[in-house]
Amino acid sequence: MKIISNYCQHTIVKDLVLIGGGHSHAIALKMFGMKPLTGVRLTLITANQKTAYSGMLPGHIAGFYTHEECHIDLKPLANFAQANLYIDRVVALDLENNKVLCANGLVVDFDVLSIDIGSTPARMSVSGAAEYAIAAKPVSQLLEHWDELIAAVGKNPQELIRIAIAGGGAGGVELALAIQSHLHQIQQIPNLEMHLFHRQMELMPNYHQSVRHQIQQILTERGIKLHLGENVCNIVPKNHKKTQEIFEIKCESGLTVECNKIFWVTQASAPEWLKIAGLGTDEQGFILVEDTLQSQTHPQVFASGDIATMVNYPRPKAGVFAVRQGKPLFENLQRILLGKSLKPYKPQKQYLSLIGTGDGQAILTKGIFTLPPHKLLWHYKDCIDRRFMERFHFQKNE
Template structure:
């Protein structure tokens, strides 16, 4: 979210397909100052279609055939929103998403692929496994493979509906994989391929069609040609001819279709619902909309829905998006008519097809295909290191920004954003003056016999999604209130927004506050005011206050000998996001870390109180050991910790072993002097994570031994799946080294 150039335009990419992946890489290498790029995609990685049959056949791991979109977005300095687009509001130029506020755009590009047409066949949606979305196909396939490995003696019957290239390749790949698993067993494998035409793969030449049909027959795949599937039941395929075939798993790989919302949004589409684009890959009805890959139909040059065209459209799409953003003339693109297809047969061989030419099957062709595919993926693994934005030479036509109160966000922007924020109308009688009044400050009333707890947190964005960052920040800030056993009463927001045009500042602030208000609403806490300013990068925080009866306060000084110590969340956010800054963190690691940071500590705090906790704190900047030492010293006790019981986020050990730690880590390590058996633990893989600063980390609490197991079970029921008993409280023998680790 750094912005040394004011943001003046928003480019939104919907979908993480091949064309967008290539365009993002090129934007990373050729950044446009003043352009904010946002990628909206349903997952943090995207499959490469060329390697998917090889993955199903067992030749490639999941990681080898998926592009890490988090890493790619960071390289392109793009915001990454993990969500599903469900509509375009073309009049107001907004993308409507399933789980987040609308996203504004100046230019939007679509690369969301296609889905198999299943709606017209009864039961197909319920009982068949669709080839797309690919993530769901792979999840169900991998689960099926594990079931086969655990029950290799059980007969297997598989049906594949659709005899195009995708269906044939999937059939051969899954058969080869299952044959290898069952090689040592005598179990029966039966595969049926259903196709409505007289020949398979109608878009390929005669030689290729007959060659692959011969291979399928040779490998004892039962072909059902000229059979139209009319119904799918649980474990059964029914055809119009009356043919009924029992199948344990049914894979649906039929003709591609487009999401309905494209046409419903008002875009010009073809008969199948795909976006019609001109030679510039630009919508023929809306010039601010571009589309590429399977979701697009080039009006003048229609081509099959094949990954090869999506890959080749990547560069011309990038060039025309760039030109459109710069208001330059666009460049027409004409796709080639003939292209080379290398079709894997699932057994380490491939067939080559181009026009009327065909050759194979051959191991040499498979090795060639493997080399091409790996070289393509290498482009996204070996992202070049780019110069910092400050070194980019570019005219700066926008006025210098003021400091002091001159850097505040304008009142009209604030008014518009606050009007858009959907803050629940809760009757808080103790909020005397809040956002609904024009006064200089909020006024809250403190009820009799209650104490007020105050806290404030504010930090730079660690994630390139302001809506999620707003949620994480709010969780982090409220944790101090929960850790003391208090109930939040109200909150003030503090935001620094990247330099931008007024409309772009408003969009960032809207996303940010929408996220924060979502979390505050879940805690029944109104936002009553705040302060905004402009700066080089996004930063946000909250000043929160809460109420508690003085006798119910949870303090760090409440630890008692004999008690059990429980930690509710896994450690590792500091090292993982330090790794992300160096492009060394895998997207799936960050997904887990973000999910942990989005988990509120509210329910955990209530659970601890219900089970008799006497001391509590939240794990944040000083790391687990730093915050634990504060508790130990305040309570005058010692602790014995089980190092192997401390929960750790996926990837955190891998990044610390690479020497990647937070900038605060060295200072946090100073508390290592309190460890009595330091020489025994400092070589343990988990040791560096004791000092890892956490953002929106878990709660650390002590409670009686008798209630600890019940509390742990209750926490897990509440969604704290990583919570663990990590140690016990002891009588202090020597205050200088009060921490002992059990290995």
């Protein structure tokens, strides 16, 4: 446990503890900083001091943004919100006694708890995946592997490298395009081979047909080999040379492909400790919340972002929803602490999505409406994302 800021300026009446520095909590913290509540001690417990902004993550991998540009530093944000900040990983909850238990032994009491810890890719349980594949989350680990890969390719740009991505949702597709785009900047094109495995016959199942069609066309034109309707069931190390590892990716159909690096971007999943704590969860282990973002089973617990499933409004696990939930979450946390009734929140059904294609262009889509890749759309996306991040730039005296 690392305590990096400590606030306790008033007589404390209630403890509000936030777990995870995800998108909704970043927004809620900013709002608590602008509208503090006296008598409430605010504490953030999060695994990393810097949290990635999902909108700019593929752009960072493609080489358009620095690490700093696409990360929110939670330390100045917590300072602004006058919140205690503990850098630690929560591993359990005691909901009878209202306690949070952290990996390093820290125990934190709460009156009201809010959880925004994101998700991790499912099916790391596929044989060999946990050992040999690189999970897209936690982002900090993904980026460590990515930096190593870039350095290795930079040293040996002549060497053939074969990269596989398991998962053809929006995250997997954007990651594939971003990886290819960056590697092409440092490597000779014929030396890069890319494979995308997806268990369904169509990519990006949460999107309209028109987007799926365009994305499939772009991937094919760029020479990314698509393995649709293929379920990866085994990853076997073949040969460990000093410079490059080789793995065999085996699919249920019998298809076998050799690769050097495998990125795992499958469906989102939740940690076990939420269910073990007794929180009401859906079949995948995500916390079931009412329209107020309050747990269905524990009124002292709130949840938002990927880790929450709104019972009445299920939505895909995407950063855009986590961002939108920030304000209603803040308002309801304030309301419960003030003893007021909570307000329901209804997320949009159709939302504007800008999907980067890794080459300085983006596709725009909303519902059935889609615009093909264009530089102006990337520019538009870039402006939106940079404006979002500006909210978390603090002057030293703020």
